[in-house]
Amino acid sequence: MAPPLLLSLGLLFLMPVLGDGPFWTDIMGTEIELCERAWWSNLLFINNFWQSKEMCLVATWYLACNFQFFILSVFIIIPLYNWPRVGIFINLLLLLAGSVASGVITFVAKLPPGLIFYPDLDTVSNLVTYVYHKPYNHIGAFCVGIFLGYSIVKFRNVKLKPLTQVTGWCSSFAVGVAVLWAAYRWNSDLPPPPVAALYAATHRVAWCVALSWLTFACVTGHGGFLEALLSWKPFNALGNLAYMAYLIHPLVILYHSSRTRDLIYYSQYEKVYAFCGHFLTTLLISAVFYVTVEMPFTRLGSMLLKTRVFRKPSGGRGALASGRDIGTVSVGHTNGKNGTLGTAHVSAPKGREISNTSWEDQVNKSKVNIDAVANEIFPYVVEGSSELDVSVDCMTALLKTFKAFRDLKGWAVRLMDASGKLPEGLLEGRMASIGSYDECMDLVAEYKTKELYRGKYCTVMLSSGHDVQEMFNNESDAAAHLSTLLRHPKRMTKIVYRVAAASRKFRLGICVPSVCSLEDVQNVVAHTSAKSIGARTQVTRCEVKQAAHVSGLQGFLIFSLCLLVCLVLVATVLDVRSEDNAQKALPGAGFLTNCLLSFSFTRNLGRLTSPQEPEALGAAQGVQAISMAWLICGHTYFLTENTHMFSGLLRAYDSISGDILFSPFVNFTLAANTFFLTAMTPPFLLVLSLLLLVPLTSDGPFWKDYAGVEIERCSSVWWTNLFYVSNFWSAEQMCLFVTWFPSTVMQYSVVGLLLLILIKK
DSSP states (O other): OHHHHHHHHHHHHSTBTSEEBTTHIIIIIHHHHHHHHHHHHHHTTOTBTSOBTSOEEETTHHHHHHHHHHHHHHHHHHHHHHOHHHHHHHHHHHHHHHHHHHHHHHHHTTOOSSSOSOSOHHHHHHHIIIIITSHHHHHHHHHHHHHHHHHHHHHTTOOOOHHHHHHHHHHHHHHHHHHHHTTGGGGTSOOOHHHHHHHHHHHHHHHHHHHHHHHHHHHTTOOTHHHHHHTOHHHHHHHHTHHHHHHHHHHHHHHHHHTOOSOEEOOHHHHHHHHHHHHHHHHHHHHHHIIIIIHHHHHHHHHHHTOOOOOOOTTOOSTTOSSSOOOOOOOOOOOOOTTOTTOOOOOOOOTTHHHHOOHHHHHHHHHHHHHHHHHHHHHHHHHHHHHSOOOHHHHHHHHHHHHHHHTTOHHHHHHHHTSOOOOSOGGGTOOEEOOOHHHHHTOEEEETTEEEEEEEEEEEEEEOSSOHHHHSSSHHHHHHHHTTTOSSHHHHHHHHHHHHHHSOSEEEEEEEETTSOHHHHHHHHHHHHHHHTOOEEEEEEEEEOOOOOOOHHHHHHHHHHHHHHHHHHHHHHHHHHTTTSTTSSOTTOOHHHHHHHTTOHHHHHHHHTSOSSTTOOHHHHHHHHHHHHHHHHHHHHHSOOOGGGEEOHHHHHHHHHTOGGGHHHHGGGGGGGSOOOOOOTTHHHHHHHHHHHTTBTEEBTTSEETHHHHHHHHHHHEHHHHTTOBTBSOTBTEEEETTHHHHHHHHHHHHHHHHHHHHHO
16 A cells, blocks of 8 residues: 555655646645645545645545554454354444434535535535545445455355346346436535435445445356456456556646646536546556556565465354455546727738738737727826835836837737736636736846846736625525526526635736735735726735756655666566566576566566456456546546636536536545555555656646645645545645545555454464
8 A cells, every 4th residue: 555655645746846837836736735744644544534625635535544444344354254143233333323423414514415516615625524534434335345245255156046136236226326316406406404414324335235236246147248348358457557546646637737727618528528638647657657666566565475365264163264365345435808908909900901001000000009008007007106015126117017018019018918807708607817827937028138027927816805695695685686697596596606605706817027026016906906996906926937946855756766767677677588487587586586576567567457366356347447437537527626727617517517417427436435455555655756746847827726735735744645544634634635545445454454363363
C-alpha cells in the first residue's frame, strides 16, 4: 500500500513544476497546501476523520476506511473460523450497526440520501464529512464481503438448481436497478428526511448483496456469458491497474482543470468527452507506474515476507478450515456590448468595402471608439488619483497606460484586451469572465523605448452586496417570480435558489501593471466599481510571470524519480542479459540481485496482463475494471466543484438532473466499494511526489484555484496519506481526495495480518 500512496503524494508536490493558470491556486494550490499540513494523517490511515475541506488527497479516505476495517476484521474472521455461528452473528451485528448509524446521522442532520447531483455544495460537503468518508457508512459493504468470502469457500463446488439461479439473477438485477435509479428524482428535490435516512442506511448494503450474487454465480460456474465477459483478458490488465489508476486519476482531472484558460460549457457530451480523455490518460500513466513502482515493491514485499499459503491444520475445526487460501474478497459498495469598459471595438469591413476602405480610415474609426472608451474611464482615473491611497509608481503606470491606450499602443491595447468583460449567459449560470491569462502574463509595457512594467494578472470577486437568499422570503416566493420563466417551476426554483446562493460572486480576471501591489489594485477596483456599477469587490490574488522555482523537497523528489528510472534501466538490462537462464536470474545471483531484478521493466510488464495469483477470481478482475472506469467517470462530473469554471450551469442542472439515464453516473460512489486492492504504498508515494512537482510545469487563470489548493493541502497533511489515516480528515482537509481508499485498505490489512497470524497458529 505505502509505495503507491507515497507516489501519489510525491506527484502532488511536484505539480507546481508542471503547470499554472487562472484556476491553478484555487484547485491544485489548495490541495498541495492541505497535504503539506495533513500528510501524516494519510500515512496513519486516519484522514477520513478530518473534515472533507481539510483532507489531503480526499480520495484516500477509502484507504483509511479499509485499514480500519482490517483492524476490525480480526474480531470477525477468528470467530468465523472457530465458531461459524458466532462469527456470522458478529458480522451481521456490525452490518446492522453501520447501517443504522448512517441512517440516523442522515436523518438528524437532514442530509441528502447520498452523493446525488445536488447544487447545494455546502450540504453535499456536510454529507461527505459526516457520512460518506466514515467507516460506519462502509462497514456494511465489508461485512457483505466477509459473507461472500465465507460462502465461496464453503460452497464453491455447489450445483444450483435452475429455479435458484433464476431467482438469484432476477433478484440481483431488480435490487441493482432499484439502487441505481431510486435517487433519480432527488437530484433536484430532496426526499423527506425519513426516506433519505432509509435509503442512506440500506442502499450500499443492497448494492453489495446484488453484486455478491453476480460474483458467487461466476465463481461457482453459473455466470454464463457474464462470467466469460468479466474474465476477459483485457479486463485482467485493467483490474491489475485499478489501484494505481484510483490514485492517479484525481491528479489527471485536477491538473486538467487547473490549467484551464477559458470557461467550460457544462453538458453531458462535454463530460463524457472529458471522461474518455481522463480515462485513457490515467491508464497510460498508471501502466508506467504499475510496472516501475507498484509491481517492483509488491515483489520485494513477497521476497521479504516469504508469504506462504496456509494449509489445513490437522483436526482443524470450523467451516473455514478447508486448506484453501481464502484471501479477502470485498464487495460493496465581455462580449460584452460594444463600448464596455476597456473594450476597443474595431469594425472589420466585408466584401467590396475592403477595396474602398483605406487602412487610415479604419485607424481613425478605431481612434473614435478608443476616445469614447477613454472618456468613460478618464474621470475615474483622475478622481482616483486624488482620493485613493495608491502608490506613486502604480498611479504613474496607470496614467501612462491610459495615455498609451489612447495612442493605440499595442501593449496598452493588449492589457485592456487581456482583462475580462461582463459576459453573456449570466442567467444560465455563467459566473466568470477570466480574460486572457497568457496574454497578460506575457505582456511587456514599453514607454519611450524603456520597459515600464510587465503584466500582472489579478482575480477580482464581484458581489452585488445583497444576499441572494434574502431576495426571496422563502422558496414559494421565488417560485412566484420565476414560474413564468421556467418550464419546471418547482424543481428549477430550488435549483436557482441554491445555485445563486452558492455562486453569488462573479469572478473577473483583470490585467494591471506589475508595479501595482495587491492593495493598490484593491483600492482602484473598489473605487471604480463603487462609482460605476455599485458592486462590492475583493481582489483575492495577483501574480506575475516568474521563472519556476524548485524547492528543496521538489528537488529531492525529482532526484528520487531519476534514481527510480536508473534503477529500472539497470534491472531491465540485467534481466534481458539473463533471459537464457531458466530461473530468470543471473548465475549465482544473491538476494540483493534478485531484489534489483524486481524492478525489471520487461518482467513486470508481463505481470500486467497475467492474473495476480494462479487461482485468482477472473470475474472479480472484470468487476474491478468496470468499477474503476465508473469511478473515474463519476469524478469527471463531481471532482471539480469550482462553479466559476463553467458556463451554462443552470441549464445543465435542469437537463442533466432530469435525465433518467444520468442516474447511474450519480451513483458512482457505489463503485468505490466494489473492489479490494493491495500493494499500495509505492504508487501512493509516487503520486504525492508528482503532485509536488506540478507547480513547476504550468500556469493559468484557474491554476491557483485548483492545483494551488490541492498542493497547499498536501503540503500540510501529506503525512496523513503516508500513515494511511487520511480518511479521518474532512474532504476539505484531505490531500488527494481519492486516497481515502488506500487508507481504508491499509487499516484493514493490519487487522487481516493479525488474523492470519492467529489462524496459522
